[in-house]
Amino acid sequence: MYAGKFTExxxxxxxxxxxxxxxxxKTLKKQAKNNDAQMFETSIFPKEFDKIAQSCxxxxxxxxxxxxxxxxxxxxxxxxxxxxxxxxxxNSEIGTSQRKKSEEIKLIPAGSMLDDVEKDDDVxxxxxxxxxxxxxxxxxxxxxxxxxxxxxKYFSMxxxxxxxxxxxYVRMVTERPELQETxxxxxxxxG
Numbered sequence: 001m002y003a004g005k006f007t008e009x010x011x012x013x014x015x016x017x018x019x020x021x022x023x024x025x026k027t028l029k030k031q032a033k034n035n036d037a038q039m040f041e042t043s044i045f046p047k048e049f050d051k052i053a054q055s056c057x058x059x060x061x062x063x064x065x066x067x068x069x070x071x072x073x074x075x076x077x078x079x080x081x082x083x084x085x086x087x088x089x090x091n092s093e094i095g096t097s098q099r100k101k102s103e104e105i106k107l108i109p110a111g112s113m114l115d116d117v118e119k120d121d122d123v124x125x126x127x128x129x130x131x132x133x134x135x136x137x138x139x140x141x142x143x144x145x146x147x148x149x150x151x152x153k154y155f156s157m158x159x160x161x162x163x164x165x166x167x168x169y170v171r172m173v174t175e176r177p178e179l180q181e182t183x184x185x186x187x188x189x190x191g
Contacts (some may be wrong), residue, residue, distance in 0.1 A: 013067055020052045032089035045082035112156035117169040131187040139167050139181040
């Protein structure tokens with residue numbers, strides 16, 4: 001999607017904005033279907049992109065500062081994302097199956113996301129050590145510790161990614177599918 005040097009931090013910026021654009025995309029989708037590509041990319045999309053980019057900057061100034069400090073980067077990201085989203089919306093209109101985000105814009109670097117606790121012994125060990133604490137713990141405490149410990153290794157993962165990953169794993173291991181994220185529990189592996 002983006003020509004030129006593209007760092008891992010750049011990928012996080014683009015993925016975050018793309019995700020937020022998709023969530024607020026009802027009006028964009030309608031606009032893409034009712035306008036030509038040039039109108040969408042130059043007049044309609046930039047307004048929504050700017051709102052969302054500013055919102056992201058206010059939430060995480062350090063992470064999004066490059067977007068506002070480098071005008072060329074801002075314009076290229078916005079332009080390429082506008083083209084990709086326009087094509088996606090138009091293709092879904094004419095019956096073409098909507099491509100997955102990862103197929104449309106391949107921005108998440110390999111190894112920067114964890115989709116299974118069992119795949120990383122260090123993460124698994126931390127989760128199990130915390131579950132065995134004498135005073136007990138909560139799923140959210142485990143999530144916070146995992147984020148703190150492994151955020152550099154799995155830099156593409158956000159808070160919700162960690163929360164879902166850890167919650168599902170803990171519920172599976174403890175065989176307690178109803179375990180709440182803030183409920184204090186203790187669990188020891190047999191043997």
